[in-house]
Amino acid sequence: MHYENRQPTEGINVTQESAILRAVKLTVAALVLVLLLFAIFSFAGGWVARWIPFSVEQKVASLGFSESPLGESGTAPVDVVEATVALNELAQRVMLHMDIPEDMSITVHYIDDDVINAFATLGGHVFFYRGLIERLPHENALSMVMAHEIAHVVHRDPISGFGGAVSAQVLLSWVTGGAIDEITRFSTQLGTASFTRGMETRADTVAIDAVHRMYGHINGADELFRALVRESAKDPGRESWADEFLSTHPMNDDRIAAIQMLARENEWLLSGELTPKPAALSGGVAAIEPQAQ
Amino acid sequence: MGSFIVFVVLLLTGMIFGKIAETRHLKSIIKREQQLNRLPAVASRYPPSGEGVPNYQQLLVTGNVVIASDYFKTFLSGLINIFGGRVTPFESLLDRGRREALLRMKESADAVNADLVFNVKYHTATIQQTGKGAIEVLAYGTALIPKPMLTAKA
Numbered sequence: 001m002h003y004e005n006r007q008p009t010e011g012i013n014v015t016q017e018s019a020i021l022r023a024v025k026l027t028v029a030a031l032v033l034v035l036l037l038f039a040i041f042s043f044a045g046g047w048v049a050r051w052i053p054f055s056v057e058q059k060v061a062s063l064g065f066s067e068s069p070l071g072e073s074g075t076a077p078v079d080v081v082e083a084t085v086a087l088n089e090l091a092q093r094v095m096l097h098m099d100i101p102e103d104m105s106i107t108v109h110y111i112d113d114d115v116i117n118a119f120a121t122l123g124g125h126v127f128f129y130r131g132l133i134e135r136l137p138h139e140n141a142l143s144m145v146m147a148h149e150i151a152h153v154v155h156r157d158p159i160s161g162f163g164g165a166v167s168a169q170v171l172l173s174w175v176t177g178g179a180i181d182e183i184t185r186f187s188t189q190l191g192t193a194s195f196t197r198g199m200e201t202r203a204d205t206v207a208i209d210a211v212h213r214m215y216g217h218i219n220g221a222d223e224l225f226r227a228l229v230r231e232s233a234k235d236p237g238r239e240s241w242a243d244e245f246l247s248t249h250p251m252n253d254d255r256i257a258a259i260q261m262l263a264r265e266n267e268w269l270l271s272g273e274l275t276p277k278p279a280a281l282s283g284g285v286a287a288i289e290p291q292a293q
Numbered sequence: 294m295g296s297f298i299v300f301v302v303l304l305l306t307g308m309i310f311g312k313i314a315e316t317r318h319l320k321s322i323i324k325r326e327q328q329l330n331r332l333p334a335v336a337s338r339y340p341p342s343g344e345g346v347p348n349y350q351q352l353l354v355t356g357n358v359v360i361a362s363d364y365f366k367t368f369l370s371g372l373i374n375i376f377g378g379r380v381t382p383f384e385s386l387l388d389r390g391r392r393e394a395l396l397r398m399k400e401s402a403d404a405v406n407a408d409l410v411f412n413v414k415y416h417t418a419t420i421q422q423t424g425k426g427a428i429e430v431l432a433y434g435t436a437l438i439p440k441p442m443l444t445a446k447a
Binding site: 003004005006007008010013014015017019020022023026027029030033 | 308333334335341368373376379381385388
C-alpha cells in the first residue's frame with residue numbers, strides 16, 4: 001500500500017472575511033445592547049434601592065463617612081469648625097421649609113478646598129467645598145444649593161444612583177461574562193450622565209420652592225449657575241472643573257431659564273432683599289457684588 | 294478616557310502585530326509542509342499490512358505547540374460570544390496550531406528516519422481562561438522506522 005501526503009488546500013478550515021469590518025459591526029451592536037441593558041438594570045436597581053430604609057442607608061454610609069461632620073479626631077482648625085457649624089445651622093433652617101421625612105437627618109461636611117462643588121451622598125451626608133461657598137455672594141444662593149442637595153437626599157437620589165450603578169455594573173459584567181469590559185465601562189459612563197439629569201431638575205424644582213418659602217422671594221437663587229457661567233468665561237483655562245461639574249448637571253442657562261419659568265408660573269417675586277452669608281462662611285472674595293433683579 | 298486610549302492602543306497593536314505574526318507563521322508552515330510531504334502521516338489505526346511490516350520498529354512521536362491569541366482576536370471573539378456565529382478569529386489560530394503540531398510531530402519522526410506515521414491523533418487544551426491566553430495543540434502518532442535504520446541510530 002502506498003501512502004502520500006498532499007499539500008492541503010488553503011481556505012477550507014479558515015473562513016476568509018474582513019475581521020475589522022466584523023469587529024466594527026459587532027462593536028456598534030454591542031454598544032447599543034449594553035446601553036439598553038444599562039438603562040434597564042440601572043432603572044431597576046435604582047427603583048429597588050429607593051425601598052431600602054433610610055436607617056439602613058445611614059448604617060452603610062457610616063462605614064465610609066464619619067457620623068460627626070468634624071471627624072472623630074476633633075483636631076479640625078477653628079475656621080473649619082465654625083464653617084461646619086454654620087453650614088449645619090443653615091441646613092436646619094432650610095429643612096424647616098422643606099417636606100423632610102421624620103426619620104431623615106442631614107449632616108453637612110465642609111471641605112477646605114478650592115473646588116467649586118457641593119454634593120449629597122449616602123446616609124444624608126452633604127459636602128460643601130470652600131471654593132463654592134466663596135463664590136456665592138449671599139445666603140440666598142447658598143440656601144438654594146443647600147436645598148438642592150437636601151432635596152437629593154429626600155428623593156433618595158444618592159442610594160438610587162448608587163444602587164442603579166452597582167446593579168448595572170454587576171449585572172452587565174455577569175451578562176457579558178466580563179468579555180467586553182471596555183465597552184461596558186465606556187457606555188456606562190455615557191449612561192450615568194444622562195441618568196442624573198432628571199434627578200437634578202427635580203431637585204432644582206424642590207429647592208427653588210424651599211428658597212421661596214424661606215425668603216418670600218427667589219432673588220439670588222440662580223446665583224450658583226450665574227457664578228459658574230461667569231467663572232468659565234473669566235478663566236477659560238480652568239474650564240475643566242466647570243465641565244466636570246456640568247457633566248452630570250443640566251446646562252446652567254437652561255437651569256436659570258427653568259427657575260424663571262417656575263417663578264412666572266407660581267407668580268413668585270423675582271426681587272427682594274438679599275441676606276448676607278453667615279459670618280463663618282463669609283471668608284474669601286465673592287465673585288461679584290450681589291445685584292437685585 | 295485614559296483606559297479607553299490604552300484599550301484602543303492594545304486593540305491596534307493586537308490587530309497589526311497579530312496579523313504580521315499570523316502571515317509569517319502560515320508562510321513558514323506551508324514551506325515546511327511541502328518539505329515534509331515525503332513523510333506521510335495517516336489517521337488509520339493499524340500499520341499498513343504487507344510490505345514487510347515486521348521489519349519496522351514502532352515508536353511514539355509527538356509534536357506540541359502553544360500559540361497565543363492576540364488582543365484583537367480575544368476582543369472580537371468576546372463580541373461574537375454575545376451574538377453567536379462562527380468564531381472566525383480563532384479558526385485561523387487553531388488551523389495554525391494543528392498544522393504546526395503535526396509538522397513538529399513529523400519533524401520528530403523524520404529525525405529518527407521514519408517512513409510513515411500512523412494512528413495520528415490531536416489533543417487541544419486552552420491555557421488560562423476560555424477566550425483568553427493561548428491554545429495548546431498536541432499531535433501524536435506511531436512512527437514506523439525501518440529496523441536497520443533504528444539499529445544504525447542506536
